[in-house]
Amino acid sequence: MSARGGVVEARDLGVLGCHACGLVSRDIGADHSHCPRCRASLHRREPASISRTWALLLAAALLYIPANLLPIMKTATLFDSHADTILSGVVVLWRSGSIDLAIIVFVASIVVPIFKIAVLALLLITAQRGSDWRRPERAKLYRMIEFIGHWSMLDVFVVALLAALVHFQSVARVDAGPGAMAFGAVVVLTMLASLSFDPRLTWDSPKAPRND
Amino acid sequence: MATQPLCVCEHCDAVYRRRALARREIARCLRCGAELYRDQRYDLNAMLALTLAALIVFVIANVYPIVRIEVQGVASEATLWGAIMATWNSGVGVVAALAAATVFFFPLGQIALFLHVLPALRRGRVPVHFSDAMHALRLVQPWSMVEVFLLGALVSVVKLAGLAEVIPGIGLWAFGILTLLLTTLTGFDLRRLWEIADGARR
Numbered sequence: 001m002s003a004r005g006g007v008v009e010a011r012d013l014g015v016l017g018c019h020a021c022g023l024v025s026r027d028i029g030a031d032h033s034h035c036p037r038c039r040a041s042l043h044r045r046e047p048a049s050i051s052r053t054w055a056l057l058l059a060a061a062l063l064y065i066p067a068n069l070l071p072i073m074k075t076a077t078l079f080d081s082h083a084d085t086i087l088s089g090v091v092v093l094w095r096s097g098s099i100d101l102a103i104i105v106f107v108a109s110i111v112v113p114i115f116k117i118a119v120l121a122l123l124l125i126t127a128q129r130g131s132d133w134r135r136p137e138r139a140k141l142y143r144m145i146e147f148i149g150h151w152s153m154l155d156v157f158v159v160a161l162l163a164a165l166v167h168f169q170s171v172a173r174v175d176a177g178p179g180a181m182a183f184g185a186v187v188v189l190t191m192l193a194s195l196s197f198d199p200r201l202t203w204d205s206p207k208a209p210r211n212d
Numbered sequence: 213m214a215t216q217p218l219c220v221c222e223h224c225d226a227v228y229r230r231r232a233l234a235r236r237e238i239a240r241c242l243r244c245g246a247e248l249y250r251d252q253r254y255d256l257n258a259m260l261a262l263t264l265a266a267l268i269v270f271v272i273a274n275v276y277p278i279v280r281i282e283v284q285g286v287a288s289e290a291t292l293w294g295a296i297m298a299t300w301n302s303g304v305g306v307v308a309a310l311a312a313a314t315v316f317f318f319p320l321g322q323i324a325l326f327l328h329v330l331p332a333l334r335r336g337r338v339p340v341h342f343s344d345a346m347h348a349l350r351l352v353q354p355w356s357m358v359e360v361f362l363l364g365a366l367v368s369v370v371k372l373a374g375l376a377e378v379i380p381g382i383g384l385w386a387f388g389i390l391t392l393l394l395t396t397l398t399g400f401d402l403r404r405l406w407e408i409a410d411g412a413r414r
Contacts, residue, residue: 007226007243015227017220020350022249022403024218024227037406038343074302093371101370104363139223139244150357153314157364158371160311163298164290165281165372172283176302184310191354199223203244 009203016042046198050124053197057120060189064113067186070179073159077172085179086110086155108154109183116145116152116190123197130206142199149194152187156180219248252401256334256408259400263326266393270323273386274316278365282377291383292316292361314357319394322356325349326397329405338409346402353398359391 010017016027020040027033033042071083084092086109093102119141126133159176166174219230219239223246233239233251241248277289290298292315300308325345332339339345365384372378 007224009225010220010227011225013227015218015220017222017225017227019222020347021406022219023406024220037410038346040347096374098370101367105367136244139246143223143246150314150354151360151363153310153357153360154364154367156307157295157311157315157361158367160295160299160307161279161290161365161368162371163302164294165279165288165368167288167298168283168286171286176299176304176307178304180299181304181306184307188310195354199244199246200225203224 011044016044018042045200045204046196049196049198049201050128053120053124053193056189056193056196057117057124060113060186060193061117063182063186063189064117067113067179067182068110070182071177072155072179072183073162074175074177075166075173076175083177086183089155105155105158108151112148112152113186113190116149116194119145120190120193120197123202127201127204130204132205135202138202139199142194142197142202145194149191150187152190153184156184156187221246221248249401249403252404254400256330259326259397260330260334262393262397263323263330266323266390266397267327269386269390269393270320273383273390276382276386278381278383278387279369279372280379280381281372282379283375289381311361314355315361318352318356319358319390321352322349322394322397325352333405333408333412336412338412342409346405350402356394356398358387358394362387362391 010024014027015024016033017024018035018038018040021035021038023035023037025036025042027044034040035042068086071085073084073089075082075084090102090106090110093105123138123142126138159180162174163176166172217230219228220226221228221241221244224241224244226241226243228248230249235253236251238250239248240246274292277291280287280289296308296312296316299311325348329339329342329345365387369378369380
């Protein structure tokens with residue numbers, strides 16, 4: 001059990017790489033070992049990574065529903081008052097001719113969260129099965145969702161700024177709505193989920209049990 | 213350069229022997245393609261200069277208004293804290309807290325931690341509470357969202373452009389520069405600082 005595709009794993013070599021400072025140290029076989037340089041805890045694989053990630057992911061998926069159904073912004077003018085959800089905000093932008101902006105907001109607020117939830121679910125299911133299906137692509141997907149993670153906060157910031165700007169006594173007023181709260185929670189939960197997923201699990205296979 | 217001989221891929225656990233890199237070269241994992249380490253020539257002086265610049269720009273970005281709008285002679289301005297208070301007053305305190313954390317406290321924390329760590333390292337000493345500061349820095353970085361806020365400010369400007377007279381404020385420019393500075397600082401491999409500290413201990 002050593003080289004897989006010309007690659008030697010730290011686990012096979014009896015060493016541990018520290019996530020915090022990068023130091024490679026000898027694995028003394030203890031359950032709770034610490035990096036000799038920075039004292040961060042070291043793990044061959046992150047303990048309970050899969051169940052923790054599932055829990056955070058399911059919470060994010062559930063909150064994604066109110067995040068899209070509840071209004072994130074309430075506008076009141078002299079003549080009328082209405083509430084916008086994320087999607088209706090995108091439609092307003094599109095109709096007013098800012099098509100490029102509508103696309104940016106649509107991608108950041110709707111495509112990115114769905115993509116993140118779907119990718120994490122895929123990574124979790126394949127990792128649980130020890131599947132060797134398209135491993136390099138799965139690794140690339142993980143790096144992608146880590147990179148795009150926080151861009152979904154875009155609409156939350158837009159609403160906050162509009163609420164600060166538009167408050168002309170009784171003439172016009174913008175307030176943030178409860179949807180913004182659910183939406184912010186979705187962003188935080190998906191970020192926590194991708195941080196708690198141990199990408200090394202993508203490369204493990206159950207068919208070759210190793211002495212951990 | 214005091215580097216250790218081995219390196220482990222964070223993303224797939226593959227072990228490699230380190231080698232010296234040519235200018236701007238990036239070492240990637242052969243198996244999963246993740247970045248292992250890169251050639252970073254900018255030194256502690258440059259980093260400290262960037263951090264000090266970031267601190268000054270951070271203050272400007274928070275003091276001056278980001279956008280000003282005028283409707284029929286009535287004007288209104290928004291700063292970052294104005295936006296945080298407006299969401300607070302809308303009854304969505306969680307959003308206000310989230311914005312305060314990701315656009316104010318975490319970026320400020322990042323700047324403060326670098327300011328704590330860099331001057332001592334530059335003088336060849338290990339700063340007090342070095343490992344705590346480094347762990348905090350690593351935890352804070354993914355949650356610092358100045359660049360997203362900047363894009364949000366630009367979207368708001370365009371959204372209001374049809375309805376009112378919109379004047380971008382000094383704060384908006386400052387957030388633009390702050391984004392550049394913080395992105396450069398975040399791009400720095402913190403492990404290099406551990407190696408520099410190792411060198412200082414000897």
